[in-house]
Amino acid sequence: xxxxxxxxxxxxxxxxxxxxxxxxxxxxxxxxxxxxxxxxxxxxxxxxxxxxxxxxxxxxxxxxxxxxxxxxxxxxxxxxxxxxxxxxxxxxxxxxxxxxxxxxxxxxxxxxxxxxxxxxxxxxxxxxx
Numbered sequence: 001x002x003x004x005x006x007x008x009x010x011x012x013x014x015x016x017x018x019x020x021x022x023x024x025x026x027x028x029x030x031x032x033x034x035x036x037x038x039x040x041x042x043x044x045x046x047x048x049x050x051x052x053x054x055x056x057x058x059x060x061x062x063x064x065x066x067x068x069x070x071x072x073x074x075x076x077x078x079x080x081x082x083x084x085x086x087x088x089x090x091x092x093x094x095x096x097x098x099x100x101x102x103x104x105x106x107x108x109x110x111x112x113x114x115x116x117x118x119x120x121x122x123x124x125x126x127x128x129x
Contacts, residue, residue, distance in 0.1 A: 005123075008058035013112035017054060017078070020105050021047040024081070027102075031093050039093065043084035049077040050109065064120035071120075075113040078106045 008014050024047045028040045057070035085103055088094040094102075116123060 008055045011054065011058070013109055013116070014051060014054045016105060016109050016112070017047075017050040017074075020081070020102060020109065021051055023102065023105075027094065027098060031088075035093065039084060039088060039091075043081060043088070046077045046080040046084065050074050050081065053077060054113075061123055061125045064124045067124060068117045068120040071113050071117045075110050075117065078110045078113065081106050 005011055021044075024043055028044060031040050053070055053074035057067050057074065060066040060070055082103055085094065085099055085106070089096070089099040
């Protein structure tokens, strides 16, 4: 069993996702205004959605399949973040250093989520008998 985790805020993967979301928000403040309704809004929303889906999954630990499904949603949102990062890099909106850092962070987040998805029973709350 993993170390005792009482709250979703105690999960490393949640902390990393929250940090990534904050970095994206700060970085995207400087992006071109014409990207406001597309790139900026989309990458902010999906980066925040990673956090929200992890939080929602945590309360579904009574049902391992539901827990894993919600974590899969979080992982999908993290992939979407990476896709928007690719677009920002290709359009020269983000520096190569920022791109590399954030892409690696979201790859790490996805790795942590994959471990949890593959072992939902390790995180589940057994029913009371």
